[in-house]
Amino acid sequence: MTSSPAPEPRAERFVRELAELKIPDPAAARAALWLRLGGLLMAVGLVLGAVAFPLAHGTDNSLAQGDALAVGLGGIAAAVVGAALFLRYSLTGFLRFWLARQSYDLELLGERLTTTPPTTPLPEGDPHNGVPRTDPAPR
Numbered sequence: 001m002t003s004s005p006a007p008e009p010r011a012e013r014f015v016r017e018l019a020e021l022k023i024p025d026p027a028a029a030r031a032a033l034w035l036r037l038g039g040l041l042m043a044v045g046l047v048l049g050a051v052a053f054p055l056a057h058g059t060d061n062s063l064a065q066g067d068a069l070a071v072g073l074g075g076i077a078a079a080v081v082g083a084a085l086f087l088r089y090s091l092t093g094f095l096r097f098w099l100a101r102q103s104y105d106l107e108l109l110g111e112r113l114t115t116t117p118p119t120t121p122l123p124e125g126d127p128h129n130g131v132p133r134t135d136p137a138p139r
Contacts, residue, residue, distance in 0.1 A: 031089050053068075
């Protein structure tokens with residue numbers, strides 16, 4: 001007796017088939033650039049906000065305080081824009097993978113639904129379409 005090899009897990013088969021497609025993403029470098037820029041803007045915004053606080057409170061000159069407040073607000077704006085860029089481009093990769101997985105699952109479902117019908121014809125008027133009944137007979 002020979003044992004048949006274990007079937008390949010579905011996740012591993014999916015990853016292998018994605019690698020076989022070899023579809024290059026033309027905007028991959030640009031997306032990575034925007035992702036890094038978003039992270040950098042978030043960091044710079046936090047640093048500007050942290051630096052502006054002691055600058056505004058360290059002087060009694062209202063002109064210097066106004067400048068420090070402008071730097072702080074610019075830092076907050078940079079952090080918000082950076083967070084939006086980072087979130088947008090980090091979700092793009094995840095959603096692209098999710099869409100590829102959904103299309104793969106739909107393809108498998110389509111293959112299952114379009115398999116060849118059984119060789120024996122189903123009896124006319126069979127309400128269970130050839131599936132044997134498992135419940136006890138009515139009395």
